[in-house]
């Protein structure tokens with residue numbers, strides 16, 4: 232039987248955005264499954280709390296939602312509006328049907344959203360435009376195990392890449408990771424909650440330099456430090 236990371240929630244009705252309603256509109260639904268035939272898009276919001284979220288993750292999420300009230304922070308919907316547009320732009324300019332055919336594309340899923348609730352990458356991202364910072368609240372589930380009881384380094388790298396990448400994406404549009412360096416300093420226990428911080432340090436032409444770290448929810452443990460180089464894609468260059 233599958234175990235969930237969190238004790239069952241007493242009431243989902245307790246999950247409220249700062250304006251008293253459920254999380255949207257600050258945290259808008261993201262389509263988990265996307266369709267490139269434009270006939271059907273199935274929406275599922277992965278960033279709003281679900282029963283697998285631990286008390287720590289819920290608490291941090293609520294704290295960040297509170298910070299969103301004055302507009303200084305935004306809860307990032309990964310696919311809607313800007314982000315969705317970036318994905319569409321990517322498809323328009325860089326997707327090569329030679330490699331992934333239309334019928335396959337209708338079945339794809341974003342890696343970090345492809346696990347059953349609580350077993351994979353439970354996370355929510357927030358962005359501060361003034362500070363150019365992205366913060367990801369992340370609880371890695373049971374299927375992300377590496378060494379027994381701890382998260383796989385690849386799973387940590389995935390979320391670091393996504394968080395630093397989000398900072399770069401907001402700064403530079405359609406980007407891809409060219410380089411990612413990670414120092415793994417302390418292992419992350421499965422199902423624990425960590426905070427991934429990232430900021431854009433420098434933009435040089437098409438190069439966007441981003442750095443970040445991973446800390447425990449109580450900020451007492453520094454789990455990892457990372458730097459990344461993201462390159463704005465050139466529409467005149469083929470990717471393949």
Ligand SMILES: CCCCC/C=C\C/C=C\CCCCCCCC(=O)SCCNC(=O)CCNC(=O)[C@H](O)C(C)(C)COP(=O)(O)OP(=O)(O)OC[C@H]1O[C@@H](n2cnc3c(N)ncnc32)[C@H](O)[C@@H]1OP(=O)(O)O
Nearest residue numbers: 309392393396397400406407408409410438462464465468
């Ligand atoms: C980033 C995504 C944001 C994620 C946000 C999360 C959710 C959003 C929702 C959905 C999106 C999900 C996507 C998540 C994916 C996460 C990101 C990735 O993991 S991308 C996959 C891994 N990366 C790749 O596969 C890229 C492979 N590489 C390439 O295709 C190319 O090398 C390139 C990166 C496109 C660059 O090629 P290009 O021809 O355009 O550039 P140049 O080679 O001319 O280089 C330009 C410039 O940069 C310097 N450069 C390039 N690479 C490096 C390097 N590794 N180290 C140092 N410098 C490098 C190069 O020297 C040039 O410099 P200069 O102009 O000064 O000469």
